[in-house]
Amino acid sequence: MGSSNCEVLRDLVKTQRASKTLNALILASGILSVTISIIYLIILLHPQVFFTGYINGYISLTSYELRYNTNGKLITLPNMDVVHIASLTMVIHSIFMLAATILGLSMMRSRPLTSASMVFGSTLSLIVASGVLRYLLQAFEVDAGRIMNYANKGSFTFRTLAGLIEYPGITAEKTVANALAYTYSWLIGLTLHASVIISATTVILATWKYGSNVVQVKNPSLLVKTLLRAQTLTSIVLIAALLYTGASVFAYNPSSLSVIPTPPPVVLDSSPHNYTCILNRTSRTAITYTDFEEYPVSGWTSYGGVWELSTGGGFRGNALRGRDNDGGVGRASQYYWNTRIDGYTSLWVSVRVRAERVDGYKGIGLLSADRTRLYEISVRSTATIYKYDGAWRPIGSTSVPGYSATRWYTLVLNYIVTTTAVNFSLWIYDDTGSLVATLSASDTGGTRFTPAYAGVTIDTGTWFRFEDFIVSTLDPRTITFTGFYSGMGVEVWDNLGNLVNSTIAPAASFTLGVTRDIVVGTGVDGRIVVKYPDGLPCFVYNVPPTDAILGGDTYRLTSYAINTALGANRTSA
Structure with a gap:
């Protein structure tokens, strides 16, 4: 009796273990099958690509809506209509398979x-x-692929007798559904194979474990057990075959689908504007400028100090880095443009400056012809103008609210030399372009002089940085534009892709402030974008790498009329 009970107990333990193994296999294969069904539904129902720009809308395997941005006309894709029918049927099938698995x-x-x-x-x-x-x-790519060939390739430019017409390009943003369908298609195949292997193993195990229990037979012989298991396996195969046959109806669609590649629907449309435009620079007031992107600067020389390049240390790009060693005028140190400017009685000088850690005197230096006298225009918590003529003599000062030594400040100085005085006007701006202080002062002393050299000066044995130096005959804080229609837009961009400033033209002539970056970008290249009143681009002025956009420049916009004649079918012009 004891031996019989032990044997029953061992059989019970084996049965429980087998049941747990079987349940784990069913659960694993079921989860994989559910995952595949959900992936199918995402690929079929979720948009594959979103389009913006010249074409707006989306496209998926089951629906699409694409329109031209210029006129809102709907774009039709004939091949996609066939794809949609088969895709919707497959959606129903995937939902049914998902429900069957659950x-x-x-x-x-x-x-x-x-x-x-x-x-x-x-x-x-x-x-x-x-x-x-x-x-x-594959059928989806026939239509969608033709649009994708023009996507993410920049704007469209059309050459006409009146000039160039530029439209925004097509931007295509692929979605997670597209990634699953094309980039990670291997993952679908791997999951399918794993699901088949596990589910097949489950079926075999279930057949041999439970097959003889389908019909209750007392004391079945080995032959009877085999027949009962075969009956069970047959029923499983019939159920699987039924589901398999239900899915096979889809084989008719792709095998009989006739896809005729056709060109994408290209419809010509006239410009909503009756003019195009060209922008040209008509004048420049700067007589010298540098953004200190390299050291030494061509045409510059030092008088005292330790000078070097601060790579990447500028407001944009590099900067000039200097430390005083008491070797220049007034035991300060100067680095200046070695070209005489004393032929001018009035000039504008601007520079951007900051301390690295410890503050001190730093700013614009104006030297006499014999380099023994100096006007020092400096910014600290107090902005000051000093003259050195053998001794330091204060000319004017003012406080700078909210001053921080390691913050960039732009000094804009205008001096006017008369027979009785040298008059100074100083404006100080922070790194956001906001005006923080102003100062007016005059030197009427007997040792006054007409500045002959302009540059930067420092007077403390710590490190300072300089950027955006310019000497100009007119105010460099603005760029002047003429020839505009009221309501047109203008944007100034630097060579690093930063928007310097933008505005809407209030009249035919106007100015745009660039105090925050007077020598735009790193002193090379950049662009000016002119837009129609509705925001569409009219012209893009690209500055060559040998030139720059500077404060004080003047640009003129020239307009040309556009006449467009389209054919009756709007496919010829």
């Missing part, structure tokens, strides 16, 4: 045979659907 999983404990067969059949059906999906994606 139903099978719900019967995992009560009816393991039925559960294993339903999961196995669903997996086989999804394999057939994967081939259908590949055909649908």
Whole structure:
């Protein structure tokens, strides 16, 4: 009796272990089957690509809406209509397979045979659907691929007798559905294979474990057990075959689908504006400028000090870095443009400056012809103008609210030399372009002089940085534009892709402030964008690498009339 009880107990333990293994296999294959069904639905229903720019809208395997940005006309894709029909049918099939798998999983404990067969059949059906999906994606690329060929390649430029007409390009943004369909298609195949292997193993295990229990027979012989298991396996195969056959209806669509590649629907449209435009620079007031992108600067020389390049240490790009060693005028140190400017009685000088850590005197230096006298225009918590003529003599000062030594400040100085005085006007701006202080002062002393050299000066044994130096005959804080229609837009961009400033033309002539970056960008290249009143681009003025956009420049816009004649079908002009 004891031996019999032990044997029953061992059989019970083996049965429980086998049941746990079977349930784990059913659950694993079911989760994989559910995952594949959900991936199919995402690929089929979610938009594959979003378009903006010249074409706006989206496109998916089951629907699309694409319109021209210029006139809002709908774009039709004939091949996609066929793809949509097959895709919608596959959506229904995927939902059915998803429901069948979930139903099978719900019967995992009560009816393991039925559960294993339903999961196995669903997996086989999804394999057939994967081939259908590949055909649908190939047909999808026929139409969508033609638009994608023009996407993400910049604006469209049309050459006319009146000039160039530029339209925004097409920007295509691929979605997660597109990534699953094309980039990670291998993941779908791997999951399918894993699901088939696990579900097939589950079916075999369920057959040999529960097959003889389908029909209750007392003391069945070995032959009877084999027949009962064969009957069970046959029922599983029939259920799987039924699901497999249901999926096979999709084989007719891709195999009979006739895809005729056609050119994308190109419809010509006239410009909403009756003019185009060209922008040209008509004048420049700067007589010298540098952004200190290299050291030494051509045409410059030092008088005292330790000078070097601060790579990447500028407001934009590099900067000039200097430290005083008491070797220049007034035991300060100067670095200046070695070209005489004393032929001018009035000039504008501007520079951007900051301390690295410890503050001190730093700013604009104006030297006499014999380089023994100096006007020092400096910014600290107090902005000052000093003259050195053998001794330091204060000319004027003012406080700078909210001053921080390591913050960039732009000094804009205008001096006017008369027979009785040298008059100074100083404006100080912070790194946002906001005016923080002003100062007016005059030197009427007997040692006054007409500045002969302009540059930068420092008078403390710590490190300072300089940027955006310019000497100009007129105010360099603005750029002047003429010839505009009221309501047109203008944008100034530097060579690093930063918007310096923009405005809407209030009249035919106007100015745009550039105090925040007077020598625009790093002193090379850049662009000016002119826009129609509705925001569409009219002209883009690209500055060559040998030139720059500077404060004090003047630009004139010239307009040309546009006459457009389109054919009746709008495919010829």
